[in-house]
Amino acid sequence: MSAIPQLQDDFVVIRRPSLYRRLVEANGAWRVNLNLAILIFIIVLGVIAPLLPLQNPVKPLPLERLNPPSAEHWFGTDTNGMDVFSRTIHAIRIDFTLAISSVVIGVVIGAPLGAISGYYGGRIDDVLTRITEVLQGFPQILFAMAVLAAAGNSLINLILIIAFYNIPVYSKMVRSVVAPLREVEFVQAAKVAGNRPIAVVFRHIIPNALVPVFSQLPLSCAYAVQLIAGLSFIGLGVSIPTPEWGAMIQNGASQIVFGKWWVSVFPGLGLFFSVWVLNNVSDILKSLVVRRA
Amino acid sequence: MMAAPTPLITVDAATKTYKLRSRSLRRVNMTALDRISLVINRGETVGLVGESGSGKSTLGRAILHLTDLDSGKIVYNGNEIQSLSESEFRPYRRKLQMVFQNPLTSFNPMMTMESALLDSMRLVSELDLNTKRRRVLQLLDQVELSSRFATLYPYEMSGGQLQRAAIARALAPDPDFIFLDEPTAALDMSIRGQIINLLLRLQRETSVSFIFVSHDLRLIRYIADRVLVMYQGQLVESGDKAQIFDHPQHAYTQKLLSATFVGQAERAQARSRTET
Numbered sequence: 001m002s003a004i005p006q007l008q009d010d011f012v013v014i015r016r017p018s019l020y021r022r023l024v025e026a027n028g029a030w031r032v033n034l035n036l037a038i039l040i041f042i043i044v045l046g047v048i049a050p051l052l053p054l055q056n057p058v059k060p061l062p063l064e065r066l067n068p069p070s071a072e073h074w075f076g077t078d079t080n081g082m083d084v085f086s087r088t089i090h091a092i093r094i095d096f097t098l099a100i101s102s103v104v105i106g107v108v109i110g111a112p113l114g115a116i117s118g119y120y121g122g123r124i125d126d127v128l129t130r131i132t133e134v135l136q137g138f139p140q141i142l143f144a145m146a147v148l149a150a151a152g153n154s155l156i157n158l159i160l161i162i163a164f165y166n167i168p169v170y171s172k173m174v175r176s177v178v179a180p181l182r183e184v185e186f187v188q189a190a191k192v193a194g195n196r197p198i199a200v201v202f203r204h205i206i207p208n209a210l211v212p213v214f215s216q217l218p219l220s221c222a223y224a225v226q227l228i229a230g231l232s233f234i235g236l237g238v239s240i241p242t243p244e245w246g247a248m249i250q251n252g253a254s255q256i257v258f259g260k261w262w263v264s265v266f267p268g269l270g271l272f273f274s275v276w277v278l279n280n281v282s283d284i285l286k287s288l289v290v291r292r293a
Numbered sequence: 294m295m296a297a298p299t300p301l302i303t304v305d306a307a308t309k310t311y312k313l314r315s316r317s318l319r320r321v322n323m324t325a326l327d328r329i330s331l332v333i334n335r336g337e338t339v340g341l342v343g344e345s346g347s348g349k350s351t352l353g354r355a356i357l358h359l360t361d362l363d364s365g366k367i368v369y370n371g372n373e374i375q376s377l378s379e380s381e382f383r384p385y386r387r388k389l390q391m392v393f394q395n396p397l398t399s400f401n402p403m404m405t406m407e408s409a410l411l412d413s414m415r416l417v418s419e420l421d422l423n424t425k426r427r428r429v430l431q432l433l434d435q436v437e438l439s440s441r442f443a444t445l446y447p448y449e450m451s452g453g454q455l456q457r458a459a460i461a462r463a464l465a466p467d468p469d470f471i472f473l474d475e476p477t478a479a480l481d482m483s484i485r486g487q488i489i490n491l492l493l494r495l496q497r498e499t500s501v502s503f504i505f506v507s508h509d510l511r512l513i514r515y516i517a518d519r520v521l522v523m524y525q526g527q528l529v530e531s532g533d534k535a536q537i538f539d540h541p542q543h544a545y546t547q548k549l550l551s552a553t554f555v556g557q558a559e560r561a562q563a564r565s566r567t568e569t
Contacts, residue, residue: 185399189462192357194386194416197379203412207403289403 019288026287035280042274046092054086058241066260076262078251080240084262087243088270094155094244095274098228099221102159106166106220107213114171115206118178119197129175132168140165141230148236158237162224169220170213177209207289214286218279225271245271301469301502302333302356307365307375309351325351327526328365333470336500340517340534342510342549348526349506353472356504357389358382370469387416387466394475396455400447406433406458407443413465432461435498436491453484457491464495470502477512489516510550514538522546 023032055073061081069076075084117128144161151157181187182205190204229246231237238244245267252263309326325348333339343349354360356367358374367375374385390413393399400409410429414420420428430440436457447455456476463471473492477485493516496503507513513520513534520537522530522545529543541547 185393185395186401188359189391189393189399190401190412191359192386192389192391193413193462193466194383195412196383204401204403208401 022288023284027284031280032284035277035284038277039281042092042277043096045089046096049090049093052089054089055083057082057086057090057243060241066255066263068260069262075266076260078248078263079255082241084248084266087248088245088266090243091245091248091267091270092274094238094242095225095228095246095271098155098159098162099224102162102224103166103217103220105159105163107170107217109163110167110170111174111206111210111213112202113167114174114176115178115201115209117171118175118209119182119201119205121179121182125175128171132171135164136168140227141234144227144231145234145236148231153236153239158228158231162227165227166220166224169216173212173216174206174209177212178205181205181208210289211286214282214289217282218275221278222271222275299335300332301335301370303366303368304329304331304352304356305366305368306330307352307355307367308363309348309355309360310363324348324526326355326362326365329523329526329528331521331528331531333502333504335469336496336502337518338496338503338505338516340513340520341504341506341523342508342513342520343523344508347523349523350474352523353391353474353504353506356470357391357472358385383416387414388469389472390463390466390468390470391472391474392456392459392463392476395479396452396459397447397479399459400455402447405444405446406450409458410443410462410465413462417466428465432465433458435464435495436461452480453488456480456484456488460488460491460495464499464501467499468501470504473503473505475506475508478508485512492516510538522549 020032059082061077063081064073064077065079065081067073067077067081073083073085075088078084078087113128113132117125143164144158147161148157187200187204190200195203225246227246228237228244229250232239232244232247233250238247240247248267249264249271252260252265252267255261255263307326307329309324311323311325313321313323327348329348329352331339341349341352351360355362355375356369358377358379362375365375366373369385369389372385374382377385400406401412404412407426407429410432411422411425414425414428417425429443433440433442438454438457438461442450442454442458450458456479460476476492477488480488489512492503492505495501503516505513505516517534519532520530520534521528522537522543524543524545530537530541530546537546538550541550
């Protein structure tokens with residue numbers, strides 16, 4: 001057997017461009033900078049909200065219920081007389097934590113499960129698919145009610161419930177993309193190179209199966225907020241004084257017909273804007289994993 | 294040519310049947326390999342010809358342990374390899390490599406050439422990462438690609454460049470054998486010649502064995518030492534290049550030869566013989 005020949009040291013090792021450079025090349029500097037800036041701005045706003053000179057978001061003022069926007073209350077006050085502006089900003093904290101962490105947990109567990117069941121096929125696929133179908137078949141709100149009643153109404157439990165709902169969504173999505181990838185030549189080449197099956201799945205298949213996942217991410221985030229609002233409505237999820245967009249929109253929904261639009265519209269704008277930015281950012285990140293043919 | 298050829302890979306009565314199910318729920322068996330026996334010697338190029346679906350790729354996939362055999366034996370370097378499990382076979386992976394037909398789909402779109410070549414050296418444990426990275430550039434140089442290709446993604450390269458990189462990838466773990474599955478079929482004429490000459494040069498430098506699959510008989514005649522002809526899963530003819538091309542024994546080989554440009558002279562001869 002011939003040994004690998006000795007190497008000289010005069011080769012230069014080349015670095016590839018940084019992550020940020022690759023994003024800018026694919027999307028243009030403006031798009032990347034603007035969207036990342038807005039996202040970072042929203043997150044920073046949420047993080048430093050308690051330090052800002054805002055009014056107390058959970059203090060009801062019984063004499064100032066449903067006041068329209070004014071110099072004192074920029075976004076007006078809600079049915080309990082709480083400052084909508086302050087609440088809208090404080091809600092970033094809970095909504096971003098909930099939506100992003102639950103979706104991330106769902107993807108981190110769901111995508112590998114889907115990839116494994118799509119790649120291995122056979123018995124493993126059958127078992128995993130049946131399990132995800134059982135998970136999906138369970139009525140979402142009922143399941144949340146049962147868990148919250150049994151395990152207690154806490155933020156962690158809420159996150160886990162929503163993550164639990166996202167697992168089958170992402171595992172099915174990834175599985176459908178992975179199954180046809182199994183016979184593609186570069187996957188065969190990965191086997192020839194000596195990758196273990198699990199390395200084939202994680203190094204070669206999952207990165208190429210993430211495109212639909214990136215399209216789904218912001219939608220899942222929005223859905224998570226919507227689900228929390230729904231749970232808040234039936235007295236689960238986030239309890240009344242805690243600032244949370246879904247619950248705030250719910251709170252003001254019955255007031256819109258009386259012309260008191262500000263109670264719902266401002267948290268609605270906050271939600272809309274966040275989902276829009278998350279959508280843009282996930283589109284930008286998608287350019288890293290789009291399969292280039 | 295070597296004085297005393299030593300067998301590198303021996304295939305003995307390899308049989309593989311695919312069970313297909315047609316639309317009418319009738320079971321259809323398709324025999325991809327029908328008691329195939331062959332020997333590949335160290336450092337030689339074996340040309341493999343046959344029509345589509347004659348089992349050429351299945352043979353290669355079986356040698357590379359990408360397909361199980363129904364029966365038969367494959368021996369590499371004195372070790373029986375076809376019965377090994379995937380993890381038992383892994384140590385042999387680096388010695389048995391492959392170049393795929395379509396260079397555009399044989400690279401992971403998410404990996405630069407450097408990561409792809411490093412990935413193919415994952416079983417090469419005697420080199421550290423820095424040495425491997427330098428070897429990547431050396432390999433690219435060997436296949437006449439400049440070092441800037443190390444940072445490129447597959448979509449940034451042409452088919453010919455990718456096929457060179459695919460050859461570099463196959464060479465990276467220092468293999469004894471490379472299965473070339475129609476490596477020039479997806480390339481245009483001008484690139485083909487370059488790739489073929491590259492393969493010939495690399496073989497002189499590394500004394501690796503090739504099975505070269507092709508439909509192009511002129512190419513086989515140019516590159517191969519010996520020729521195997523497959524027809525419907527059977528090995529219908531095998532022998533030295535000269536013997537196959539000048540005195541084809543099997544009817545299929547004769548048909549194959551007379552269907553090509555090279556066979557035109559023979560065809561004309563045959564025609565004049567029947568006319569007179």
